[in-house]
Amino acid sequence: MTIRSVILGTGSCLPERTMTNKDLEAIVDTSDEWIVQRTGIRERRIAADGQTTADMAIESARHALQAAGLHGADIDGVIVATSTPDTTFPSVAVKVQAALNICQGPAFDVHAVCAGFIYALTVADSLLRTGVARRLLVVGAEKMSSILNWEDRTTCVLFGDGAGALVLEAQEGRGEIADRGIISTHLHADGHLRDILYVNGGVSSTQTAGHIVMEGKEVFRHAVALMADVVTEAMSHNGIGPEEIDWLVPHQANIRIIEGTARKLDVRLDQVILTVDRHGNTSAASIPLALDEAVRDGRIQRGHLMLLEALGSGLTWGAALIRY
Numbered sequence: 001m002t003i004r005s006v007i008l009g010t011g012s013c014l015p016e017r018t019m020t021n022k023d024l025e026a027i028v029d030t031s032d033e034w035i036v037q038r039t040g041i042r043e044r045r046i047a048a049d050g051q052t053t054a055d056m057a058i059e060s061a062r063h064a065l066q067a068a069g070l071h072g073a074d075i076d077g078v079i080v081a082t083s084t085p086d087t088t089f090p091s092v093a094v095k096v097q098a099a100l101n102i103c104q105g106p107a108f109d110v111h112a113v114c115a116g117f118i119y120a121l122t123v124a125d126s127l128l129r130t131g132v133a134r135r136l137l138v139v140g141a142e143k144m145s146s147i148l149n150w151e152d153r154t155t156c157v158l159f160g161d162g163a164g165a166l167v168l169e170a171q172e173g174r175g176e177i178a179d180r181g182i183i184s185t186h187l188h189a190d191g192h193l194r195d196i197l198y199v200n201g202g203v204s205s206t207q208t209a210g211h212i213v214m215e216g217k218e219v220f221r222h223a224v225a226l227m228a229d230v231v232t233e234a235m236s237h238n239g240i241g242p243e244e245i246d247w248l249v250p251h252q253a254n255i256r257i258i259e260g261t262a263r264k265l266d267v268r269l270d271q272v273i274l275t276v277d278r279h280g281n282t283s284a285a286s287i288p289l290a291l292d293e294a295v296r297d298g299r300i301q302r303g304h305l306m307l308l309e310a311l312g313s314g315l316t317w318g319a320a321l322i323r324y
């Protein structure tokens with residue numbers, strides 16, 4: 001018997017405030033035309049002053065529980081992927097646990113930046129498959145606006161805030177690709193590339209939160225190559241070709257990176273879930289936000305095979321093959 005981690009419900013939370021490219025023209029020397037052409041981003045959501053990462057995580061998790069028809073007491077543990085926690089400790093995950101009255105199983109954050117949701121899914125899948133837990137909430141939540149330098153046009157136009165969540169349950173599978181649930185996950189990191197995308201502050205260095213610093217072109221170059229590698233790895237590990245993939249659900253950093261990966265994979269653009277135009281890059285939240293949108297609007301249906309992929313600071317990157 002094989003245990004599979006099956007998605008029971010999805011949820012998301014986007015802050016009310018929309019910031020358009022036109023709004024950014026009033027803040028830095030940029031233009032709607034440059035941002036759309038280079039990134040595909042038209043607008044992003046920005047959290048209200050008092051609205052924290054945990055607030056968004058809790059709301060997205062509540063919606064995922066509702067979609068699954070479950071209550072907090074039905075859940076064994078919480079994993080939150082985030083790089084923008086409310087406090088250095090305790091974790092965002094324990095706030096979600098307390099707010100939703102989830103029982104006293106594990107609750108912790110995973111910090112792998114834009115690849116964080118794939119990392120969190122992998123940890124959750126391991127806990128479910130080894131019998132440590134039966135149902136887990138996995139959340140990606142970020143308040144990227146709080147680590148942006150609003151005078152740096154090369155970064156502040158790229159990011160947004162939000163959260164997305166999934167409820168996973170351990171169910172019996174047959175060990176086949178036709179099973180519902182997480183089929184496989186693939187994680188990588190290369191710390192030698194940590195200086196091309198980082199935050200210039202932290203608890204043990206500057207005692208400040210710091211701001212995002214990025215060599216965009218270098219990250220772009222690695223992103224196109226490494227994401228193509230990891231999706232190829234996921235397919236060959238499972239002995240499938242691109243024709244078997246129903247949906248590509250990529251990290252939403254840049255439409256040109258997403259199109260590059262889709263081209264290499266030979267996946268049509270109408271098989272790619274895209275939110276980058278409206279959300280910008282929400283780091284660990286971008287994949288669960290995209291997934292929830294496509295599940296709710298009926299594109300992703302039970303039985304569909306999805307390939308999730310992401311790359312972020314570290315560099316960290318990964319992919320997950322999941323049958324919804």
Ligand code: UT7
Nearest residue numbers: 030031034038114153154157216217219220223253254312
């Ligand atoms: O989620 C984590 C992973 N992150 C990513 O995947 C991001 C990867 N990188 C990228 O998406 C792209 O590299 C960017 C969108 C960040 C930049 O696009 P680019 O085509 O690589 O542009 P560039 O950095 O080479 O800049 C081109 C020009 C420069 O001017 P000069 O030197 O040619 O005169 C920049 O100063 O565009 C200028 N520029 C801007 N102009 C208007 C940079 N930012 C802006 C801006 N508005 N916001």
